[in-house]
Amino acid sequence: MKPETAAIHLSNQVNDLHQPVIQPITLSTTYLHGENSLIYGRFANPNRTSLERVMAALEHGKDAAAFSSGNTAGMAVFQCLEQGAHLIAPLDMYHGLKKQLLEVFRDNLSVSFVDMTQTEQVRAAIKPETRLIWIESPSNPLIQITNIPLIAQIAREAKIRVVCDNTFATPILQNPLDLGVDLVMHSATKYIGGHSDVLAGILVTKETDEFWQSIRNVQAIGGAVPSPLDCYLLCRSIKTLAYRIKGHCANAQGLAEYLQQHPAVEKVYYPGLPTDPGHVLAGKLMRGFGGMITFLVKGGAKESDRFVQSLRYFSNATSLGGVESLIERRAHVEGPDSKSPENLIRMSVGLENIEDLMEDLKAGLETLR
Numbered sequence: 370m371k372p373e374t375a376a377i378h379l380s381n382q383v384n385d386l387h388q389p390v391i392q393p394i395t396l397s398t399t400y401l402h403g404e405n406s407l408i409y410g411r412f413a414n415p416n417r418t419s420l421e422r423v424m425a426a427l428e429h430g431k432d433a434a435a436f437s438s439g440n441t442a443g444m445a446v447f448q449c450l451e452q453g454a455h456l457i458a459p460l461d462m463y464h465g466l467k468k469q470l471l472e473v474f475r476d477n478l479s480v481s482f483v484d485m486t487q488t489e490q491v492r493a494a495i496k497p498e499t500r501l502i503w504i505e506s507p508s509n510p511l512i513q514i515t516n517i518p519l520i521a522q523i524a525r526e527a528k529i530r531v532v533c534d535n536t537f538a539t540p541i542l543q544n545p546l547d548l549g550v551d552l553v554m555h556s557a558t559k560y561i562g563g564h565s566d567v568l569a570g571i572l573v574t575k576e577t578d579e580f581w582q583s584i585r586n587v588q589a590i591g592g593a594v595p596s597p598l599d600c601y602l603l604c605r606s607i608k609t610l611a612y613r614i615k616g617h618c619a620n621a622q623g624l625a626e627y628l629q630q631h632p633a634v635e636k637v638y639y640p641g642l643p644t645d646p647g648h649v650l651a652g653k654l655m656r657g658f659g660g661m662i663t664f665l666v667k668g669g670a671k672e673s674d675r676f677v678q679s680l681r682y683f684s685n686a687t688s689l690g691g692v693e694s695l696i697e698r699r700a701h702v703e704g705p706d707s708k709s710p711e712n713l714i715r716m717s718v719g720l721e722n723i724e725d726l727m728e729d730l731k732a733g734l735e736t737l738r
């Protein structure tokens with residue numbers, strides 16, 4: 370099955386006497402004891418099973434596990450590492466997961482943050498107790514592209530597990546398991562959900578090995594699972610994922626090109642631009658360049674805030690991947706420990722008409738002159 374077909378058919382498993390075309394939401398937390406019956410909502414739920422099944426198929430994995438957020442999906446992986454394990458993570462890593470490693474796992478794990486675009490730095494950071502390499506590509510917020518197959522090869526030689534946060538690319542644009550990684554992570558809150566109304570996370574595995582069993586154990590016993598309604602909404606969203614991603618990519622490409630030639634813009638980070646350092650690599654690893662653009666405007670914090678707040682169609686809010694365009698100044702969102710420059714703007718390009726979006730940006734950029 371091709372992704373568009375899998376997205377529609379594998380997300381919908383009807384097992385009901387009345388034969389509805391669309392799978393109903395099963396709210397029951399418990400099940401009659403029987404030969405093939407489910408047991409309890411924390412262990413499994415039909416809507417969650419459909420979500421896990423379609424995500425495993427879209428990511429070319431053997432199995433998937435859904436969580437109540439992207440962060441709890443990531444946390445399940447960290448929880449399965451032994452006490453004292455070392456891991457290598459990107460310098461440009463999703464802020465919330467970086468915080469988790471530095472604060473929640475402070476006493477249990479040690480971490481080296483490296484520039485993942487410099488593959489030799491990854492190799493140099495490997496220690497005898499390194500158990501995991503965490504990749505995020507494209508990365509947040511600098512939209513950097515990591516050489517996933519090369520890092521996977523280095524990790525394989527050293528017998529280290531590799532996980533890729535594939536939130537920005539989605540399985541429509543990139544399948545990290547095919548590039549050699551062991552696990553894929555998604556914040557389903559973003560493009561998978563696509564409408565900024567569900568918080569969820571997913572892990573997809575290449576092999577149903579012992580490590581995967583321990584992740585399933587964290588899911589079932591830890592209990593950070595999404596609700597049946599959340600799973601239903603995610604399955605509904607996944608049916609249009611491929612078409613939404615096409616629209617996000619087309620709009621983002623147009624806007625990135627527009628921004629790049631604008632005199633009030635200092636720099637644009639978007640792998641779809643031929644001048645971007647990740648352009649060639651992204652062309653090899655991905656089937657499109659995605660809907661996220663980061664750029665530097667000419668001005669400081671005050672001018673950048675004024676620009677962001679002047680826009681009509683770009684809502685000044687954090688998060689990404691919804692049908693509506695969002696824009697934010699990262700340093701403002703990340704707080705005092707942020708490493709982002711004051712004039713760094715991150716934009717999640719939505720599915721509005723590109724002419725409206727361009728006009729909006731044009732008027733907003735005038736405030737910087």
Ligand SMILES: *Cc1c(COP(=O)(O)O)cnc(C)c1O
Pocket residue numbers: 438439440441463465466505509534536537555556557558559568569570
């Ligand atoms: C949002 C995000 C996360 C965390 O997901 P939540 O659903 O907010 O917990 C992790 N990684 C990336 C790249 C994200 O954008």
